[in-house]
Amino acid sequence: MGPGPSSVNPRVLKAMTLPILGHLDPQFFKVMDEVCEMLREVLHTQNHITVPLSSTGTGAMEAACANMLERGDKMIVCRNGFFGDRLGDIAERCGAETFILDFVWGEPVDLQVLSDALDQYGPVKAVGVVHAETSTGVLTPMPDIVELAHRHGALVIADAVTSLGGHDVRMDDWDIDVCYSATQKCLGAPPGLAPISFGPRAMEVINNRPSKVQSFYFNLKGLESYWNQTRAYHHTSPISMTYALRESLRMMMEEGIDNRIRRHARVAGALRAGLEAMGIDLMAPEGYRINPLTTALIPEGIEDTAVRGRLLSDFDIEIGGGLGQVRGKAWRIGLMGESAKESNVFALLSALEQILPDFGYEVASGASLSAAQRALVSYDDGGVLP
Template identity: 50%
Template structure:
């Protein structure tokens, strides 16, 4: 017996419509793929699965980078890997800070010993590219410039092209967080001059959390190979990970076979739909959601012209209580939406239309529920 636990009780979570900032709902085909037999980490069938994942991730990131793989951990590990591999003590890192996860970038870089220069902007607004370029000009020794493409805390879609073009012509690595944006909108890693780009599986890819897709340019790998010190993390060392995912097949860790099956199937679903159609679906339905919410008094929070299609942030009407309303949505209607983070707690909602969740019937369900609750 285990004290306080009835071992006869089976785990049976209530199904939800996941309209928060992540995770998103998962297609039955992905669950079915996860039920297939676990095999060894060097089994030829698993290695073939990994090769297929890498190839599909290259197409999704729109890159030819040889080092494109999925780290066996959540998206936060992708962020850690993007700094721990390329930052050595004393390096200068410039970060555009306009939200919770950009702030986390600065914390991770500082833990690696970086001298962090913050280019700050109000939450809910983009960091103007000209300000970032000015900071880079004022700090010509900067090693990394980092931005969040889709800021999960605010619903902002940060423009990347100008900064990427500037970094591309210099010895500056451009690091981009695409945790929320990958799979839901255009992301052109090679064309935009991005050197390191990481994401997660549980948002735009509609796969359970547990892996962090990442792609690394040859320019960034050259920097990694020329380090003066060892990468601080053994588990997140991209040199070692590349040797496992690449042709050498050198053992590094026991890969989570079931999660790799899930990612492979999730990527297959994406490419069956087609990127252009998928991005169009997110754009059209996000506009519909914003229109419906506006009629209920929920006004957009993120800067106009730079709003994420897969995550809508709205300001709560004065007569709507944050937590009690979200609790009723969850308990009575089985709909999850996200509240604000940091100083935005209790002031905004973050409503996700990511991947599998991005369906017109889910918008209908949310709006109908809100009309009943607010009546």
């Protein structure tokens, strides 16, 4: 129940035991095509270049910047958490003149601040935004940001590592230019692949850039030659990981994308209700909380690592600690993919009710479980969170 990787269904694990095919085997090409088609459905896009990179989400972040940016380009990065900071770091390493817009950790991106920056620093090549900030549990709405950036002639690079499969991500409807994610969270596969999709504006930039992409491995033109009908060798694909992603996507199609998103919302609402019943505050403001990951502020006097150690050793439950500014101040609790189950919510709340009194933090026995149950009933009755 940490911020990823999440648990993996036995069906997905079993798929990884299938016989290895060569990465240029025609039978494997069929697997690749199936994966790409299902990724387009999850991203709600028709983009031809929608592929899983042989990397984790950080590799996809680097691929997005390396292909979009050339030395001297200007990029604005909206930083409201740890991964916005990483996006800015990578943009600088790609040679871009990078302008960091700082927002309060735990708050969404402020549209007016971005508008002022686009006026001040323009013309800007790209704007980078983390849709669901994994370090703080905050969701930044994308459509207005995309419209604003495009009005200023800027591309939009969106980090959907934690949101894809757990929140609505509509690449075409929202007109996002580059969107990337990772397999180990709401998609329900092990870590090791990173879906990425490039829209028409992004492809125009790639096809017309005068300089070489500074990365061979993440050069999209090379990757495109492998993933499209040419099937030219670029690198050896992780065959078993691709099997796993195909199976996890099949399971998502069986469940229904909208149903999966509702499942994440349902259990997240129960977890939040239970934590608040214990007097534990949440970091992200109401209305901007991501469902796959809840960031709980650690009560004063409670030692972060001691509680997480007890959860792991006594109850076999893993949750994450804070990153960056909130290190030691917050717990990051994941309900992602296979892990997004109400039984996990009750297991964690019950464990915390037993552990916290040992650290001098009193909780009413069963209060958090009752609150979580009421939230589930409320969601089932009306389809909305209380």
